[in-house]
Amino acid sequence: MCNATQNAACYGALRGPVSLQLMRNTTGHQLSLRYNDIAVFKFRNSKSVFYEEFNTPSVLQRWQFVPDNGTMIINPAERRDAGTYRVLITEEATGREVEHTVQLTIEAPVSSVDLSISSSANGERSVMCSSNGDSPQYSWSLDGRPLGETDADLSSDNQTLLLRGDVTGQLTCSVRNHVSSTHTTRLMELCSGGISPVFISVWLAEIIILTSLLVGGYYLYIRNRTSHTPDERKDQDVELTLTSTSRRRRRTPEEVQMQ
Numbered sequence: 001m002c003n004a005t006q007n008a009a010c011y012g013a014l015r016g017p018v019s020l021q022l023m024r025n026t027t028g029h030q031l032s033l034r035y036n037d038i039a040v041f042k043f044r045n046s047k048s049v050f051y052e053e054f055n056t057p058s059v060l061q062r063w064q065f066v067p068d069n070g071t072m073i074i075n076p077a078e079r080r081d082a083g084t085y086r087v088l089i090t091e092e093a094t095g096r097e098v099e100h101t102v103q104l105t106i107e108a109p110v111s112s113v114d115l116s117i118s119s120s121a122n123g124e125r126s127v128m129c130s131s132n133g134d135s136p137q138y139s140w141s142l143d144g145r146p147l148g149e150t151d152a153d154l155s156s157d158n159q160t161l162l163l164r165g166d167v168t169g170q171l172t173c174s175v176r177n178h179v180s181s182t183h184t185t186r187l188m189e190l191c192s193g194g195i196s197p198v199f200i201s202v203w204l205a206e207i208i209i210l211t212s213l214l215v216g217g218y219y220l221y222i223r224n225r226t227s228h229t230p231d232e233r234k235d236q237d238v239e240l241t242l243t244s245t246s247r248r249r250r251r252t253p254e255e256v257q258m259q
Contacts, residue, residue: 001071004087004102011178014108014134018077022087022102023070030090033072036083041065082106107134109180115173119191125163127152129173131182136175142188143169166190 001019002010012018023031031043041050041063048065064073074081085102110133118126129138138158140147147154152161163171168190174183 002102004085005070005100007100007102009103009105011105011107012074012077012081013179014079014106015076016109016179017073017075018081018104018106020072020074020085020102020104021070022072023089026067026070028092030092031070032088032090034086034088037086040085043067077106079106105178107177107179109133110136110175110177110182111180113173113175113182113184115171115184115186117186117188123165123191125188125191126160127163127171127173127188128160129175129184130159131175133175133177133180135177137177139174139176141172141174142167144172147171163188 001021002008002012004010004020004022005024010018010020022033023029026043026046033040033042035054038053039051040054041048043049043065046067048067050060050063053059054063062074062076062078064075065071066073082105083103085104087100087102089098090096091098110131113129113131116128116130120126129140140152140154140158140161142151147161150164151167152163154161168188170185171188172183172185175181
């Protein structure tokens with residue numbers, strides 16, 4: 001119930017009941033209600049009389065004034081019921097009048113909350129919360145505590161967030177407006193397509209070890225080859241000398257005589 005006994009802003013759920021308490025005590029008082037400067041009804045001598053376009057079956061089936069507590073009930077509320085209402089209360093004994101204004105807004109309740117999750121190649125997770133209803137307001141929690149700046153980056157409307165690195169847990173999106181509230185929860189895990197820091201560290205270590213082995217092996221190969229080359233050349237020179245000497249010793253007497 002909205003306290004409309006003075007200037008007030010009231011909210012009602014679409015297709016739900018709306019209760020506006022226009023006054024607390026109707027005894028000895030008259031009450032007139034106008035909607036956007038159109039006369040709605042007048043209460044006098046414990047009787048309510050509706051005027052013109054409000055005096056129709058479609059309106060009378062939804063609108064009811066309860067004298068016991070001075071409350072106007074609209075059920076079910078429709079979009080067209082939203083607007084500015086002027087309440088005029090007259091004290092019968094003195095004729096003193098008191099007037100106040102009630103601004104009524106009709107909103108569709110929030111419902112069908114859904115989380116849409118997408119993952120990038122580097123493992124970042126973007127989460128968007130969506131819902132039906134008018135003027136939804138979004139808030140987030142992780143494992144029962146409010147989501148902090150160290151957990152995620154939030155968009156300006158709080159509807160989308162970007163989870164940081166290795167943040168996991170029960171992520172809850174709560175949605176509310178002036179007439180209702182609801183929420184949904186999803187278990188957030190690391191993206192299967194992302195590369196974990198541990199994997200990257202192991203991968204880099206393997207590359208460093210393999211590179212070191214290749215460089216060390218190449219160095220040993222070069223050093224071993226260099227250390228053996230002088231001896232091999234010396235052996236080749238000895239062999240060439242022996243071969244030349246042998247050939248000279250095998251000359252025939254005729255060759256010697258010719259010289």
